[in-house]
Amino acid sequence: MNSSQKNIFDFPEVRVVEASAGSGKTYALAKRYVCLLLSSPLKADEVAISNILAITFTNKAAFEMKERILDFLRSIAFDCLSETEKNEIIKPLGISFSEAQKRAFTAMEQIIRHYNYFQVQTIDRFVNSFLAGCAFKVGLTSNFKIKTNYIDYLQYSLDQLLEKAEKDINVYNAFEEFLRNYLYLENRLGWFPKEDILSIISMLFNQSNSYEGTFIKGPLTSSGIIKRKSKILEDMKLLSLEVKGQIHAGFYKSLESFLAKAIESGYDIDSVPKRFANEDMPTRKSDKVSDEALKLWRKIRKNLKALCEEESASLFNPYIEVYDQVMKGFYERTTKDDVLFLSELNKRASQLFSDEFVTVEELYYRLATRFRHHLIDEFQDTSRLQWQNLSIMPLEALSTGGSLFFVGDKKQAIYGFRGGDVKLFDEVKKEFSAFNLNVETLSNNWRSQRAIVEFNNAVFSKENLMDFIKKKESYEEDKNSQKVVFDENDMEEIESIFSGSQQTFVKENNKGYVEIVSIDIDKKEERDEEIRNRLLKIIKELQERFELGQIAILTRNNDQIEQVTSWLLEDQISVRSERTSDIRENGKIKELVSFLHFLNSPIDNIVFTEFIFGEIFLKASLIDPADIQSFVFGLREKLRAQQDLYVYTEFRDHYKEVWEKFISGFFKNVGIYPIYELVVSIYNEFNVLENFKDDQGFLMHFLELIKKYEEEDLDLELFLNHFENLKGDDLYVNLSDNDAIEILTLHKSKGLEFPVVILPFLGMEVQVGSQNADMRQSYLLQHKESDIELLRLKESYYAYSEELYQIYRSEYIKAFLAELNGVYVSLTRAANELYAFIPQKVGSRFNILKFLIPQELYVCGEKVKYISKSNKEAGLVRLSCGKYRNWIEYLKGEYKSFGEITNKGKRLKGKIAHFILSYIGNLSEQDLPEILCEVREQIRFEFVEERDLDIYFDNAQKLINDPDLQQYFYCKDAFVHTEKDIVDEKGNLKRLDRLIISENEVCIVDYKSSEDESKDNKEQIVEYIRIVKNIYPARNVRGAILYIDTHNVEEVF
Structure with a gap:
């Protein structure tokens, strides 16, 4: 490393960036990555990106960071950087802009050619990669x-x-x-x-x-x-x-x-x-x-x-x-x-290091790379377990002249319930202070308008926070409910966390609006009704200035998402939330699932009735819904009289043509073909994707779930049970393109921004021992070195045990800070306008947040129309629906007829003959005995159970030496291909037994055992001729069906 590089980065270096909300932490990470990449000349045989590891905590963050890095490199290479960006990125490198362009081009080429070394990934993906390399050491196979x-x-x-x-x-x-x-x-x-x-x-x-x-x-x-x-x-x-x-x-x-x-x-x-x-x-x-x-x-x-x-x-x-x-x-x-669950990754990986199963050198050997520079995002939410798994690599890199760069914001530490430990932020700074520690604070807010920035500056100022705690304690003392009094150390901790909360707004962002409303109603039902009415009124007013897709509503928990979603749907307002994106709640998916239930169990009258009443069936069949209704309700008397009456049999008799066209094929073939092909064929038969374009996301996600499930099982009934019990991300479909209000929890909103944010339930509920707003627990986790205790804490204990009180006190402060951080995250998501309702109570307790926001801040700024509504559809290019074939019909060629299945001996005979002939190329250039000798060596491994193979070789020699057939094996001045794959214009793969290509002619030879299915054989080779003619349009193409048993030849033109 030359001296100029040392001056630029001064390696080894630990650089910490404290980035408040909206201050551009992704920009800072991407800029650091690009600077590291361009800091030295890139050689053609050197993959510089392999030396840099960037860790994020979500796939979305990893994608955004990669996008930003590539955008920086493109902008440098094509001279699209602004002057400000040139000063921030290029100037510190001490190189000319033309040199930076050359390096950027080389870097982009490296990323394209060696994308696997472009290590910007989530911590779980990274841990998985080194677990895969050391799987045996933690009791797993390499293919877990x-x-x-x-x-x-x-x-x-x-x-x-x-x-x-x-x-x-x-x-x-x-x-x-x-x-x-x-x-x-x-x-x-x-x-x-x-x-x-x-x-x-x-x-x-x-x-x-x-x-x-x-x-x-x-x-x-x-x-x-x-x-x-x-x-x-x-x-x-x-x-x-x-x-x-x-x-x-x-x-x-x-x-x-x-x-x-x-x-x-x-x-x-x-x-x-x-x-x-x-x-x-x-x-x-x-x-x-x-x-x-x-x-x-x-x-x-x-x-x-x-x-x-x-x-x-x-x-x-x-x-x-x-x-x-x-x-x-x-x-x-x-x-x-041989399974490992995603949530186990870090715990299992920690065994490698805690038991010293692996050294950092061996780890790099397993990863096939060595990292000199480490970048970590959202460090305040890193758990001790995660840091334990990562820390040995930055330590080794720093000791050899590398660097560690981490970004975070202690004010946004809201994932303590998942193990995130905000104290690591300061502990790591102290631990690595010997390695040229530099701390940088980003104070510009690039996200929010002036009114929102100034509002949050006032709310989270040191003076206001101290005043908030005094008012809270005074209230609790009056109510005789005070359990914890904040001491000087607690105040210092709060001050330390929020010390960087004061931000400056960008000159252009000099507008903005904030409106806070206190809902002073004691009864929950009446309070919720008031919030509902005010919320709907605000949304209607906002629609004059914003599109629905620009509005987000943040809640404390999933129950509130359900509640608010119901309010808006009842008022005919488009909504995007976990409820509306739940694939099980989509109407078309429900109809498809009903049809699959029927195919699995035809005697279920309810599911069949649900399907024929649904839009998928009615739109495809063109039957009047009134006719279906009359038909079904006309069966009531029969159903009462006959216990074993099935609606589908009555439907089959009443609507014969419709049954044959739309249902019969699926009814007959269910259980024979894979579920994926079955559902794709349903899509095709009922024209589902074309008829229901707005549901494409759900329909395609349904296919993805089936594909994922079929990796483990192929049973339809088990899949339907699996679908009923879906959990996690599989449940939800990304509907980012529709114009609808987004409703999500504050935890899901972290890292996001929206033009307008509404907080209908802004509050603080400090509960010791609770997990998060959706999962309560009655115990408290207490860590003692390598052990974890489950403690039961209650107020009556504290009078007798100072130790238990101190544990409670510590957990109370932690819970209080988590709630306060949650409020900070909620109030900093908005770019243009922020609305919040402060209810009288949170749960059954008084909402102490009432003391946090001074009344003089309840209204700030003014309402402005930022941009006129644009027609998104005008600039949106919609891709046409994919065209799916009827896979059931197509796959019939892959399944043998009943006669073929029962005559196993005949099939084996044909298979062995095909195997031998596949080795016979152009005998005008090859020695037949030598080839047959080679085939004898190979055939033993293919047909182990077949003892007498000599008879097959004798028959093959007779066939080849038949004077009438020698033209197909001795082909002077021609190229001969055996088992040749060709593809038609639709991408379908076909395999030719023998293809002979001469100067003026192409001959296709197809081997058949017998002449029993001559018509089908001829149709098949006619299809081959049609495809080959498209490949060799200037040559005469003919076909020959060679019957192995009789030595007859049927020529086809």
Whole structure:
């Protein structure tokens, strides 16, 4: 490395970019990548991109970064950069622009030629790549499969364990203990045990994969807790006798009352008299208690502390016990199927490094590359497990003159529930401070208009945040609900996180509008109705200035998405949300699924009726819907009278032509052909893609799901069951091109921007131990080195255990910051206009966010019409629908007739003869005995079970040496091809047994065993002649069917 390069980058270097919302972090990452790529001359034989690794956290972010990098390189190569960009990218490199252009051209060529080295990818994809190279070391084969839906495997393992419980008393007791604790801990009344057990196990599985370590049980069993409680109760009875008449009357009365109830029915820590939380015994001023009483008092308090801590750590032991047993079966099955789930990648990869199975040198060897420069996006959401898997490579790179570049924003750390640890952001800076650490803050907001930038600057200023916390604590003190008081360290942490919140807007973005409305209604139904009315009013007003597709509504959870989607659909407003993009909710897909259910089980009258009432059938068949309605309802009396009456048989008799044209073929062939080809043929027969262009996304996604499923199974019934239970990304179809309001959760909105954002439920709900807004849990994860405890926290514990209170306090601060970060993300998505409703309550609690936004900020800026509505369709080029053939008809050629299937011996004879003749080229240039000798060597491996092969070679020699047939084997001045593949104009592949090409003529030879199907044989070779004539239009093309058994030849012209 020359000195100029050292001055430019000063390697080794750790550069940290703190990028607030809208400040251009993708731009910064792409710019860094391009600068690294162009910083030295690129040699033709050197692949510079192979030395750079860029890690993102979503596929969308990886795509955007690649797009931006390629756009930069193109702009440099073709001199399209602005002067500002030239100063930011080219000038620091210390090279001329013409040199930069040459390097950009070379870099683009490298990316095109070596795209596999263009390492801009998600962390999961990268971890998968090095796991694939070290699979054996973690108990996998090199061909292991990655899956996303682990629920089926967990459910299977749970079912196996439930069956085992009938015979194994230990398993039975584990389930009984689990259910007893579950009913108590989760406070459930009506429930479905199996589904809830599966839900808990699934949650634990996810959490286990997010953190390093394994779940450990607490020190006490249920019986151990009961014993400790009994011992405390005995001491309390002794204390009661010892202090009678000597202590505060109120306390003595409460103690006696507690003892009476506890002796009869047991007790919970909540019911213990509160005075035991005090260090001193509540005595009367004039009385003095005995030393024995004081000794008992201290003993009781000590045991209450131990009880709280041990009970807290032990109540979830049954959860861990059942989880451990389910996971045994789970891993047995995944090992058998050679499967690894996406959520397991990082946990499994960590085994390589924690157990020192692999060194960084070996890792680079497995990856077939060595990275000198590392770029990491969204670092604030990186988990410790992920960083553990990545960190050895940046450390090695830095020690050899490389670099680490990471970008993030602590204010946007909202994925703590997935293991993201914002503290890593500062810890890594400190850890790598010896490697030329540079910290850069991006303060320009390129996204939002002035009013929105200034609004957020005011809301998240240090003064306003401090004022917010004071008001919150004052309110909680008045309501006697204060549990945590923020101390100086907490304030410093908040200040540190939001220290970079103050941004400047771009000069051109000097408009914008913000409107905040407080919904001060206590009853939820009335509050929701008010929000609904205001929301619809705002949307109608916005439609005068914006297209629907420019509006986004952000919610806290999926339940709110359902609620808001319903409101808008009821008012005939187009919506794009998880509900509307759910493939199972699409009308055309429902009709197709009904038809497939019918084909699978024709006696199901309901699904057949659903299909013939649907648009797909009616539009294709041209039957009047009123006629179908009359037909179906006319069957009511028959259906009542005949239990075994099937609607499809009545339909077949009533609409014979329609049945034959549209349904009969599928009815006869279902189960014979693959599901994918069956559904494609349905699309073709009913002209589905042409008739329902607006549903193309759903229809094509349905085919993708079938294709994906067929990799594992081909059964139609199992596919329909699989489809009913779809989960995750497979459920949703990307509908980005339609003009509709987008509704999504704030977590899904991270990294996105919209011209208009509406927040109908803006609030803060600080809950310790909750996962996220859609998945509550009653336990808290407590990490102890390589172990993870499940703690039960409740307020009554804190009075006796300072340790548990400090754990609660720490988790409360963490939950508070996560909520505050969520508010920041929500308020910074808008580019032009921002609207928010602050409801009185979030859930059942007062919405403390009311204290965050000062009333003077409720309206900022003014409403402006930015651009006139443009007709998107005018500039949109719509691709015509794909034309699908009737695959069932086409595939019939791939399946043998019944006669062929039953005459296996005849088929084998023909197959062996074809194999031998496929080696016979142009014998005018080859030696026949030598060729046959070679064939004898090969044929032994192809037809192992066939003992007497000599007869086949004798027949082949007779055929070849027949004087009438020698013209087809001894071809002077001609080229001979055997088993020649040709393709017709539609892309269909055909294979010719023998193709003889001479100067003026082309001859196609087709071998057949017998003349039984002469007509079909002739049709086939006529088709071959037609295709070959298109390839050799200037030559005479003829065909010859050579019958192996009789040596007859049928010529075809």
